[in-house]
Amino acid sequence: MFNTRNNDRLACDADRRRVLEALAVLAGAAQYPAMAALADRSHRTGGRRITDLIGANGWPGSASDIAMWHEMGISWGRDVVGPGQSNSPDEPMRIDKTGTSYDVDLPSVLVRNNRNGIRSLLLLAYTAKWNALVPGDTKSAPVNVDAWKRYVDAVVRKYSSPPFNVRHFQVWNEAAGRLSGGLPQSTFWHGPGFNADEMRSAPYERAMQDYVDRIHIPAARIIRSYHAYVVYGGWPDQGGLDNYSKWLEYRSPVFQERMLDWVDYIDIHYMSVKDLDSPYEKYVKRGPARGIWQTEIGYTYMEDPHYLPRYFFDFAVWALMRDWNDANKFVSMIYHWDGYQPFILTHRGPPRRTFNPSGRSLIVLCKTVGGPLSKCMAPLQFESDASGSALRSGTDIVIQVRAAPGWRTVVAAGVGASPTRATDVRLIDAVTGEQSARDDVVLTREGDGLKIRFRVPDQTNGRADKPPRHLAYIVIRTHS
Structure with a gap:
């Protein structure tokens, strides 16, 4: 010293x-x-x-x-x-x-x-x-x-x-x-x-x-x-x-x-x-x-x-x-x-x-x-073949997910949507920016948290020589 x-x-x-x-x-x-x-x-x-x-x-x-x-x-x-x-x-x-x-x-x-x-x-x-x-x-x-x-x-x-x-x-x-x-x-x-x-x-x-x-x-x-x-x-x-x-x-x-x-x-x-x-x-x-x-x-x-x-x-x-x-x-x-x-x-x-x-x-x-970025302290629970992390961008919660094809689920505890405000959820391809169809991502309440089900496409955006994995952003946005 x-x-x-x-x-x-x-x-x-x-x-x-x-x-x-x-x-x-x-x-x-x-x-x-x-x-x-x-x-x-x-x-x-x-x-x-x-x-x-x-x-x-x-x-x-x-x-x-x-x-x-x-x-x-x-x-x-x-x-x-x-x-x-x-x-x-x-x-x-x-x-x-x-x-x-x-x-x-x-x-x-x-x-x-x-x-x-x-x-x-x-x-x-x-x-x-x-x-x-x-x-x-x-x-x-x-x-x-x-x-x-x-x-x-x-x-x-x-x-x-x-x-x-x-x-x-x-x-x-x-x-x-x-x-x-x-x-x-x-x-x-x-x-x-x-x-x-x-x-x-x-x-x-x-x-x-x-x-x-x-x-x-x-x-x-x-x-x-x-x-x-x-x-x-x-x-x-x-x-x-x-x-x-x-x-x-x-x-x-x-x-x-x-x-x-x-x-x-x-x-x-x-x-x-x-x-x-x-x-x-x-x-x-x-x-x-x-x-x-x-x-x-x-x-x-x-x-x-x-x-x-x-x-x-x-x-x-x-x-x-x-x-x-x-x-x-x-x-x-x-x-x-x-x-x-x-x-x-x-x-x-x-x-x-x-x-x-x-x-x-x-x-x-x-x-x-x-x-402006800030911490998202909500614990994330993924089912198998999916993983990720989250932060806040302005008032949005953004979860970056990496997952295998098929329907996947993530639960964010402690961030329940306000019953008096509309909450929108989007699934965005992390490489192309293409937004998935509305039916491919579903947001529901689960206790004091949010449950998001999302469909990973069969044609993933990862390396072709590796097991198929897709990288995407789940964006949760609350509107007044």
Whole structure:
């Protein structure tokens, strides 16, 4: 545990950054009217929305892209900034590009994001080839730490200021040592013994010590000096959460501080909602971290069209039970929104960009639970071959159900409909948004609760190579 002085310092820094963030967002809202609603919603008490949780890797590149992001409820983007000093320490520092090939103009992206209520996470990475411990390897530890610090300072100094007002910066990507899946070195963090042929690569024994001392704390100190927030680089799913905790709590002999003391947002990659429990309980519930994110989820998991709607609905239910008092406290970012694979959110075209099933499922989710979210404490009792969870969206009760074909039943205790008000129930396909026939869902009273019988179609919307399962929303709406 850090001492009282450190506690007071961190609390004071956090309060100062929180005030400055609010002022920056509100200033942006004044400059860009489209941001006003976002600024108001993000800084008032309560009123959390499903869109607060949803981000994507990459940026929208046009007005039509932005419209599609809004339809899918994507409120965060994430990408790298550079290229820095690519060829020598004597060349000018270039930090005006983004994208995997550094071929997209970053300042215009950030201004466009601000105008349209999209928040930006800038990824600080990687090493210039001339400064790489592993010759020519941009994923290598740096030889000269000062060169890394110059890059970080240039990025944060520029983009934390108006008109960009970026408040969140991510340090590296998936730095780890030996992985439980068998890799001797992490894909994005290389050191002595690395070989492109995995079978010939040796473990990087000081991987995390070097990361903490040479990358994370130096960068985090700079980020906080500009009153911005530090996002961990994303712990890979093969790294093990116990191992992650070990290194978060590692005390650097160079700085005499833990890495955890320099992390505002805990971050893991490609894990389930239940995997968030342990880091939340350890580091967020009572601090020192402000929140827990996943800056990469999805990819081939999205071959299952149920994956994203189940993930984000479960994430919202989870967050509502864990003091979701800040719009930025819990975020997950989809990898990737744009491409040619049939499971990515959108297909690039030609002739034009279209939604894939995963993207359509987000549209359905955001339309169905588009109101202010709150807990639904009613216990749910499902019969066999059906399961699900519930929340409140505005005055609606929404139950997400996953079930086998045929007639199924769920009872929600303690939410009996008012005898003086009409209660409507609907069954909505979670992938297509199609509403079932009225006769396919029946609502009756059962004691102090409600009993819903619903018919799952024979043609389900799950994966064809799995047992037939259908994902849908039961929406219970009371009318005056």
